[in-house]
Amino acid sequence: MSNTLPHPTFGETEPLIRDLIARAPHLINPSSGIANDFINQYNEALLLLENLPVLLPEMIDELLAWKPKTYVAYFESSPLSGGDVAIRVYKLLDDEFRSTFEKRIAVMNAIAQQAIYLIRAMQSKAGDLKSEQVECFCRVISKRLRIEIEKAVDLINHGGDEPKETSQVMADRLMAAVADVQSS
Template structure:
């Protein structure tokens, strides 16, 4: 995993080669959607009513998020997204789908309340995995899509989800 300073070095290197006022930038505002889901998952261990809020949570794509957004950064965020190399965009979209599946799986498990599967365990596993995935997505966005997002940790995440479901 890249450190913040390594990402900053990559961004600074890219910025040195371009006029940053003219270079469209990706925006982390999109990740607020997943941060909200994370907060709800963490609250669900102590409050059964939060599960209804989690059921109402919906995943949207990066493009959908900004197409419906009044933020000033919207044109830049969409332009930067359009400029991503297809493989980079696909890796980011795969990561977003993995985060959405995690939220949906945690929601289903918290709603089901299976005997032997404590809500605290679900919350612990799901929140840790989601926090790591949000961090990876933030690194990608902060580097303006110039870092390799990779799929290795996504497979690890899916294995964690599968193990949780097997309990």
């Protein structure tokens, strides 16, 4: 079994998809045909989880109300121009590639929804929650969700090709290069 993911193929719809992508260049990633903006809902959940211990009780209601949207539902409700194009391109993607992407999204949904379920279970009957109750849990679950978000972003940005380096490795490399330049 190969470790590489299926690369999106457009077949006979290639000209139509390329035309649609050209009409929404800042929304749809041409490497995959998927709009990066879709991941923002998971970044929102991650932000809420990471900051919950510090910003209790202000953020608890927002976190508990968070619900993921499907790709199509996300862009149907999005004020972004080009959402309709993002949906059309998504529906034309290779079935195997779209399935791979949707499986990645299902993992993120499961992590976020399980986190919300467990945080809700930690609340007292009065709805109170103490930061020390959730601090360790939020740190661990945030790390898991961040890893899955990065995998989804890699799939969107590289279209199934393995990325040359993770964003963390790239950030570390760039920070070291900046430090070298500043010290010389």
